[in-house]
Amino acid sequence: MGMKDLTEIASISGKGGLFRIIKPGRVGVILESWDEKKIKLATNPNHKVSILADISIYTNTDEGSIPLEQVLRKINKEFGDDPGLDGKSTPDELMSFIEYVVPEYDESRVYPSDIKKLVNWYKIILKEAPEFFIDEKEDAKEESKEDKEQPTKDKETKPAAGAKKNTPKKKQ
Numbered sequence: 001m002g003m004k005d006l007t008e009i010a011s012i013s014g015k016g017g018l019f020r021i022i023k024p025g026r027v028g029v030i031l032e033s034w035d036e037k038k039i040k041l042a043t044n045p046n047h048k049v050s051i052l053a054d055i056s057i058y059t060n061t062d063e064g065s066i067p068l069e070q071v072l073r074k075i076n077k078e079f080g081d082d083p084g085l086d087g088k089s090t091p092d093e094l095m096s097f098i099e100y101v102v103p104e105y106d107e108s109r110v111y112p113s114d115i116k117k118l119v120n121w122y123k124i125i126l127k128e129a130p131e132f133f134i135d136e137k138e139d140a141k142e143e144s145k146e147d148k149e150q151p152t153k154d155k156e157t158k159p160a161a162g163a164k165k166n167t168p169k170k171k172q
Contacts, residue, residue, distance in 0.1 A: 003129040006052035006069050009034070011121070013048040018124045021051070034128050052121070057098075057114070058106035066102055068118070074101050075122050076133040085119045094119075 003009075010019045010031060019031035019041065028043030043049050056065035075083055078101065085097055091112035098105050098115045125132050 003125075003132045005132075006055075006072075009052040009125070010049050011052065011055075011117075012043065013050070016120070018052070018121055018128075034124055057102055057118075058109040059102065059104045060106050061104050066104075068121075071102055071118065072122055072125065073133065075118075076126070081126060083119050083122060085115075087116065087120070089116070089119075 008021045010021055010029070011017075012019060012031070018034040020034050022030045022032050022040070024030075025042050027045065028047065029049065031041045031043060031049075033039040033041070052068055055068040057068065057071055058065050083097065085093060089097075094112040094115035097119070098110060
């Protein structure tokens with residue numbers, strides 16, 4: 001199953017790692033830990049569950065934030081498989097990392113712990129759903145191909161023009 005966005009991925013405050021949303025339950029949602037263990041878990045109202053698609057990073061721009069998805073893709077474009085940070089990185093390293101990836105980040109509202117989480121999530125997604133990053137690149141290639149190959153659209157119209165030539169014959 002190709003993962004194109006973050007709508008099925010959640011984080012739970014107080015629990016490390018990420019969880020895949022399997023299905024909504026009666027009270028909460030049924031989640032599965034996104035790792036080798038694949039632990040299933042039913043959330044309750046006390047769990048603070050955040051869907052990754054809804055998470056963004058505070059910025060000093062007019063929008064006020066940048067979606068996590070965009071940030072993750074940007075990290076992938078710049079750093080590929082290795083963002084060069086881990087759980088042992090210093091706050092300074094973490095902050096210079098976010099400054100590089102999101103220069104307009106809001107210094108008063110983004111903390112080293114947020115960046116540590118971001119890097120951790122990035123690594124999990126890279127491992128569990130590398131296609132999240134690959135699809136985007138292929139879509140971009142497709143689009144640029146279409147722009148370049150507009151003559152093919154003319155070719156497609158030629159048979160239609162040929163079909164018109166046939167119509168008078170039918171009338172005769």
